């Protein structure tokens with residue numbers, strides 16, 4: 001289950017979540033001059049985006065929703081100095097807070113939902129008519145090197161489902177009724193010291209068992225050693241080994 005995987009990673013996530021922090025920063029940098037009375041964050045995790053949003057809007061009450069109970073517990077304890085945050089365990093796909101929000105934000109989370117279309121339709125319902133939805137998502141090119149190597153080493157253990165492609169996200173956004181005010185789409189290579197450090201980092205982000213890179217079943221010791229050797233051989237550069245992250249950010253409104 002996705003919530004179990006992230007619960008296990010709650011305490012190690014931030015140390016290795018550089019690409020996710022960069023995406024959260026890009027979501028906040030897209031926000032226009034707004035004075036929201038209340039904010040909803042979906043997939044708040046350890047609070048990387050939450051922290052930036054609270055710095056941006058220190059007075060606004062914020063409902064932070066995450067599917068993982070442990071992530072919510074961890075963040076509630078960590079953000080004790082921010083009583084305006086209401087931490088909630090719930091599913092972004094079906095969450096309804098009882099009232100609409102003028103601002104909804106999410107980063108590095110919605111690519112995990114099982115039904116992206118239903119999730120965007122739900123978010124549309126949660127947004128006030130004049131509201132804004134600022135979104136950052138990881139896309140299919142993320143960790144594509146690792147996915148390819150896994151497929152060659154253990155094809156039966158590699159899932160056919162992968163992260164959404166840009167066009168699919170855009171179609172779901174439009175079909176839900178959102179209007180795009182801004183969008184950015186990028187692919188970046190992130191460097192890690194070596195293949196072992198890279199695999200440790202993504203394990204500690206909670207993504208190794210997920211659809212990004214991973215598995216219907218864990219790799220055996222031999223397969224894992226092969227993966228380390230092949231990754232080092234194929235993706236080493238002068239500064240370490242590289243891994244791709246494909247992301248998109250959107251600023252959306254209802255009208």
Ligand SMILES: C[S@@+](CC[C@H](N)C(=O)[O-])C[C@H]1O[C@@H](n2cnc3c(N)ncnc32)[C@H](O)[C@@H]1O
Nearest residue numbers: 006043045048066067068091092107108109112
């Ligand atoms: C990679 S973390 C990102 C967290 C944070 N927003 C950040 O920018 O670092 C993804 C989070 O999404 C949560 N998540 C996954 N599916 C979800 C869903 N359907 N509803 C709510 N949260 C979900 C996970 O539990 C995890 O905490």
